[in-house]
Amino acid sequence: MSAAHRVTAGFLPLLDSSVLVTALEMGFAAAEGIELFLVRENSWASIRDRLAVGHFDAAHMLAPMPIAYNLGPAPLAARTIAPMALGLGGNAVTVSRSLWDAMKHHGATDGFDPAEAGRALRAAIAARSGAEKPRFAVVHPHSGHNYELRYWLAACGIAPDDDIEIVIVPPPLMPDALAASRIDGYCVGEPWNTAAALRGVGRIVTTKAMIWRSSPEKVLGVSADWAEANPEALSGLLRALYRSAQWCGDAANHAELARLLAAPAYLGCPVEWLLPALSGRLHTGDGAIVEVADFFMPHARAATFPWKSHALWFYSQMARWGQVAATPRNEAIARDSYRPDLYRSALRSLGVALPGANAKVEGGLTAATPVGSAGASLVLGPDGFFDRKVFDPDRIADYLAP
Missing domain, CATH: 3.40.190.10 (Periplasmic binding protein-like II)
Structure with a gap:
């Protein structure tokens, strides 16, 4: 298929850039009519600045960054949305x-x-x-x-x-x-x-x-102006990234994924540095190996869904540590920075598992739990915090109370 939409995206040399890298390298972007160009950066400040001035249409991005951009504490930041997550943990x-x-x-x-x-x-x-x-x-x-x-x-x-x-x-x-x-x-x-x-x-x-088991890490950050002007390109990109996440989540592909990521254009590191995280068998640094369940999940447990409760947890931490004021307006801005509506619109035609809600109580599932969904069946959790607390996105004031 000839490319109909050119998309330039920034990324940092990290394992969780894998969904973007494989969308390009394995042809998932091209199959959706997306001519994807990836640009490696070495700092998140560069990602922020180049998205703000229009060098990037989208980017591999820290999950709280779109919220920070929209709330105002970040300098030189454009209005940014997160229509998709890029995995859990890592x-x-x-x-x-x-x-x-x-x-x-x-x-x-x-x-x-x-x-x-x-x-x-x-x-x-x-x-x-x-x-x-x-x-x-x-x-x-x-x-x-x-x-x-x-x-x-x-x-x-x-x-x-x-x-x-x-x-x-x-x-x-x-x-x-x-x-x-x-x-x-x-x-x-x-x-x-x-x-x-x-x-x-x-x-x-x-x-x-x-x-925090099953916890959010990176998102696809997108210029809101670009998303509004290019809805077909955004939908095609989300479909490509979803298929890429499926591929990355298959253990049978992990050796090839490590080889792709280790290339100089991406992470530029030994393959041996990547395999432990993909397998969940981590070298401690003193000769031992510890197995960590679900260390990095690019696809399972709705790992690509942009939960509004994730956005609100990050907002709660910004307020907790004095980065922003805890106000109804700021809470609304944080909630609306994540866009599950765009995710649903792009992926509904694929018949994939779409959660029945846009938010959930975080830390409330002690075991893998089937949940209501459209399309394929969906299992979430366990998702507990190590201190056994929970975060209810409808009760942020209570959560932040001393």
Whole structure:
């Protein structure tokens, strides 16, 4: 099929760019009449700026970024929507060898249990007695990494703005920053945790999939003006990305997916850095391997559906940590940044599983649960937070109450 629509999209060298990469490389975009051009960037600020000035029509994007753009705290940001998610999970927290030694002294063991790791980290920080606070890196102030790190720390009795320092470092630079002792730990997507573990410069201590199972990570961020002017191109792109997510989610394709992503044009890394996350068998960094259920899910459990409850959870964290005011207007802006209506419109003709609702209580499913859906059958969960709390998107004020 000859291409009818040219779409330029930015991405960062991360495992969860896989849905965009395979849409191009495996021909899913071309089959929908989309001439897809992918542009690699090294920072989320560059993604933001190039989308704002029209260099990109769409982008691989941190899930909270469209919300931040529309609420106003991000500079040089255009009105942005998220009509599709790009998968669930995929992040981990890695610390330096010296900090890991201190955590082991205070009870940390080989598993990735977030409560145990948090207790050990809290004790290790307390034992520093006047030394510099540990410095942890995240990829952007408005990132799932920042919010999940803060959520984990706070739930374990560590004050993120008092007991540690949080700085911004682009994902590919984090292992080198750790090796150079510029930071003591970081929260980032794969393969940059595995890179530190296999290089012997860091130790993975917990994962996003254990802090919050089935949790959101990246979305397709789209210029709202472009989406309104190009509805057919957007629908074709969403269909291509959905088929790509199906392909990426099939374990039989993981070896080929790792080979595609490892190419210099994409992640430019050894294939061996990508396979652990795809299999869920993560190298800890000290010789052990820990199996993490559902570490990265590009397709299962409605992984590509842009849940408004995900948008509102991110908004709640922005309000919790003082980035935005908690107001009815801001809540409405956050909710409307995610567009399941566009997702449904584009994919209905494929007969895929479409959730019966646009939002859900987050953290309420302790087991895999069949839910109402249009099209194919749909199973969601488990989706619990490690501290057993739940987030009801209809009761945000209660959630934020001290």
